[in-house]
Amino acid sequence: MRQSDHEVPTRLERAAGDLIGLAADPPEDFALRVLRRVGIQREQYDTYVRLETPAGGLFVAAGPDAVTGAALDSAGLTATAFEERHRVRTHRSAIPATKPFPGVVTALRTGRARRLPIDLSGLTTAERAVLEAVRTIPPGQLRPVGWIAREAEVPATAVVGALARNPVAVLIPSHRVTHDGGAPCDADLVPGAGDALRAAEGVDLDREVELRRGGVVFLGSDTTRIYCHPTCAHARRIVPRHQVPFRTAREAGRAGYRACKSCRPVTV
DNA sequence: ACCGTGACTTAGG
DNA sequence: TCCTAAGCCACGG
Numbered sequence: 001m002r003q004s005d006h007e008v009p010t011r012l013e014r015a016a017g018d019l020i021g022l023a024a025d026p027p028e029d030f031a032l033r034v035l036r037r038v039g040i041q042r043e044q045y046d047t048y049v050r051l052e053t054p055a056g057g058l059f060v061a062a063g064p065d066a067v068t069g070a071a072l073d074s075a076g077l078t079a080t081a082f083e084e085r086h087r088v089r090t091h092r093s094a095i096p097a098t099k100p101f102p103g104v105v106t107a108l109r110t111g112r113a114r115r116l117p118i119d120l121s122g123l124t125t126a127e128r129a130v131l132e133a134v135r136t137i138p139p140g141q142l143r144p145v146g147w148i149a150r151e152a153e154v155p156a157t158a159v160v161g162a163l164a165r166n167p168v169a170v171l172i173p174s175h176r177v178t179h180d181g182g183a184p185c186d187a188d189l190v191p192g193a194g195d196a197l198r199a200a201e202g203v204d205l206d207r208e209v210e211l212r213r214g215g216v217v218f219l220g221s222d223t224t225r226i227y228c229h230p231t232c233a234h235a236r237r238i239v240p241r242h243q244v245p246f247r248t249a250r251e252a253g254r255a256g257y258r259a260c261k262s263c264r265p266v267t268v
Numbered sequence: 269a270c271c272g273t274g275a276c277t278t279a280g281g
Numbered sequence: 282t283c284c285t286a287a288g289c290c291a292c293g294g
Contacts, residue, residue: 138277223292233276234290242291262277262289275291281284 047097054200055193062101066117111139130162137176140201141231163187182212220244227252232263
């Protein structure tokens with residue numbers, strides 16, 4: 001039997017058929033399959049997933065090579081609102097997906113995201129420097145604004161503003177930054193989120209309050225005459241009978257103590 | 269004041 | 282991911 005012309009499906013009909021076929025598949029990654037089918041390149045859009053953290057759900061967007069944004073939904077942020085904010089900020093669409101960017105889940109579990117590729121190209125040089133400095137704070141540890149300023153080589157007055165505009169919440173651990181007196185900064189977080197993240201990393205919140213009440217900013221060891229930020233891994237090993245509290249770096253210096261080379265206390 | 273041991277972290281392979 | 286080397290430091294001798 002000879003096939004007549006009108007029985008040959010047109011390109012449009014084939015595409016429609018394909019899309020119907022795609023829609024009949026499970027809903028996972030439907031948008032991605034549609035984009036691929038109509039020939040939109042992967043480089044032209046970001047994808048995002050929603051992952052659980054100690055501070056609630058976290059939307060994490062990424063391009064092919066790097067994470068490009070993250071925001072907690074704790075402030076009532078919906079997926080649609082996240083997509084919109086992402087598009088306004090990056091001029092790229094974020095498409096829901098199921099597969100997180102490689103390494104993100106591990107980074108969230110361990111708190112170690114220093115090697116995770118994060119794209120901060122939309123920020124100013126100073127903002128980028130601040131956030132890169134924040135990224136070097138080890139999990140479970142805290143650093144004051146003055147420390148960030150010195151590490152990033154920016155004026156201290158520029159730090160909090162840059163933190164407030166952190167486009168990659170949690171993965172850039174702004175919750176590890178305190179004011180110089182030790183009180184949490186949490187410039188980009190809703191109340192409660194910072195404490196939840198810090199507690200989950202093993203920060204002793206009660207002890208932090210206690211130190212702050214006493215004005216203690218540094219902790220020294222009278223065996224080595226070295227002083228640290230109290231949450232420094234080395235400071236945490238100083239047994240109580242060797243702990244010497246300091247309220248300022250100058251006070252520690254006058255007592256003959258030098259700064260720890262690991263946590264590099266601010267000596268302003 | 270100095271030194272050795274061991275715990276811990278990071279960089280690099 | 283495992284392994285190693287190196288750096289840093291608590292602690293006791």
